[in-house]
Amino acid sequence: MSEHAEVVVVGGGIMGVSVAHALTQLGVRDVVVLERRTLAAGASGKTGALLRQHYTNVPEATLARISLEIFQHWAEYIGGDCGFQQTGMIVTVSTSGADAVNIEKMHRVAAMHQRVGIRTHIVSPEELRGLQPFVITDDIAAAAWEPDSGVVDAVAATRSMAEAAARGGARIRDGVEVTAIRVVGDRVFGVDTSDGPVDAPSVVVAAGSWSVPLLAAVGVVVPIEALRVQVAVLNRPFSMPATGTMSYVDTAAGFFCRNWGPNRTLAGVGGGEFHDVVEPDDYDERIDPAFGPAVKRAMSIRMPAMADATVLYGHAGIYDMTPDTHPVLGAAPGVAGLLLALGFSGAGFKKGPAIGRCLAEGIVHGRSQSVDLTPFRLERFEDDSWRRPWSEDEYSFSTDFGHRF
Ligand SMILES: Cc1cc2nc3c(=O)[nH]c(=O)nc-3n(C[C@H](O)[C@H](O)[C@H](O)COP(=O)(O)OP(=O)(O)OC[C@H]3O[C@@H](n4cnc5c(N)ncnc54)[C@H](O)[C@@H]3O)c2cc1C
Structure with missing residues (x-):
């Protein structure tokens, strides 16, 4: 006999559990989340979980802003603890040569942020050095500072969101692989799994790069590549503050970083030779020998003392990249009842809670009420x-940072 649910969610990363939780909040309790391994076994367990608000387009800035509010007040909205730390966030973009146009864009983006409720201040190099005395700023004319932003513990957040969904009635089933989406005519009617079929009139696919073959088998072609991306954990030298740094998405110097426990920093580099297209089930999860030195080189452009950091360890994970680096959200064309939440292109965690809410609203009310998801179709x-570009203020990047803002 088949199991039945009102909604099946494929994938137990932040997206899958956020949709499930939001559905239960809207009164849809007969939800099952199917995760082939364990919760946060994919990108959600390998992420940096930096909660940058800095987008140059309104829909993504708004999704990031709504999500930050939830991360900040997790106990109230979700219950439990996601390990939110308000570190503040610095975003830089190259402002020299052809990229000089970015300064004006940054000011207009900050004004847009104010309209959507994000506190972003544009700081001069002197002001940035006042905030973070260990940085050098010769290569930038300005930076964006988000005092409210920070980081979370991504595995704790995913687990806690799943527990909240379970309290609302959702069944969280790990160790169950979805082997096929079942479609009759132009309608989805459930999934086949390693543990038998589950009938459902709605199926949400939130399985990152692994979604691609499942969807292709029912005629839904998603242009997603699995990109291997590495991060390393470094032990900071004594001259760096024990309390760490703000979080950085420093596209000018080519790195991102956050505090990772006492005296430790997690960091990665943008784009380039350390990002390679792979098979999501067959890639090297270790960091390359050259990766640690490359991280130190990029970080020490901004923070010279980090040239003396020690690389402790690291891992590689997968970005599910779309051609424009914006996600794919909403109905799958041609298959009624099938919904997509994928293609986060290395920047999904920060938007997870809001995207879950929007997709759940789409299922319950016919369309998302919090943010219009039309641009993501x-x-x-x-x-x-x-x-x-999604806005006229999208930055010109003369170097590849892995995703557009
Ligand atoms: C190294 C790295 C750093 C990152 N840094 C940041 C950052 O700082 N800030 C940020 O916002 N984002 C960041 N990201 C991106 C962010 O982590 C992802 O966008 C987000 O976690 C995606 O969540 P998801 O639920 O869509 O996918 P995932 O977390 O990958 O979840 C998909 C799940 O589906 C499961 N699955 C696959 N196939 C099946 C199947 N057939 N049946 C059942 N289950 C299946 C997988 O096991 C997996 O658990 C980073 C990503 C990486 C890899």
Whole structure:
């Protein structure tokens, strides 16, 4: 006999458990989350979980802002603890040569942030050195400072969100792999799993790069590549503050970093030779020998003392990259009842709670009420329109940082 649910969610990362939780909040309790390994076994367990608000387009800035509010007040919204730490966030973009146009854009982006409720201050190099005396700023004309932003413990947040969904009635089943999406005519009617079929009129696919073959088998083609990306944990030298640094997404120097426990920093580099396209089930999860030195080189452009940091360990994970680096959210064309939450392109964790809420609203009310998800629809890839920037203030990046803002 088949199991039955009102909604099946494929994938137990932050997206899957957020959709499940939001559904239970809206009164849909007959939800089952199917995770083939353990919760947060994919990108959600390997992420840096930096909660940057800095987007140059309104929809993603708003998703990041709503999510930050939830991370900040986790006990109230979700219950439990996600390990939120308000570190503050510094975002830099190159401002020299052809990229000088970014300064004006940054000011307009900060004004847009104010309109959507994000506190972003544009700081001069002197002001940045006042905030973080250990940085050098010769290469930038300005930086964006988000005093309210921070970081979370991504595994704790995913687990805690799943527990909240379970309290609301959702069944969280790990160790159960979805082997096929079942479609009759133009309607989804459930999934096949390693533990038998589950009938459901709605199926949400939130399985990162692993979603691609499942969807292709029912005629839904998603242009997603699995990109291997590395992060390392470094022990900071004594001259760096024991309390650590703000979180950085430093596209000018080419790194991102956050505090990772006492005297430790987690960091990665943007784009380039350390990002390679792989098979999501067959890639090297260790860091390359050259990766640690590359992280130290990039970080020491901004924080010279980090040239003397010690690389302790690291890992590689997967970004589910779309061609425009924006996610794919909402209905799968041609298959009624099938919903997509994928293609987060290395920047999904910070938006997870809001995306879960929006998708749940779509299932319950027919369309998302919190944020209009239309720009994220899969159909944008049917012609060349996806190549257009999502706002006129999208930054010009002369170096690849892995994703657009
Ligand atoms: C190194 C790294 C650093 C990052 N840093 C940041 C950051 O600082 N800030 C940020 O916002 N984002 C960051 N990201 C991106 C962020 O982690 C992801 O966008 C986010 O975690 C995606 O969540 P998800 O639930 O969509 O996918 P995942 O967490 O990958 O979850 C998908 C789940 O589906 C399961 N699954 C796969 N196939 C099946 C199947 N057939 N049946 C059942 N289950 C299945 C997998 O096991 C997995 O657990 C980073 C990612 C990486 C890899």
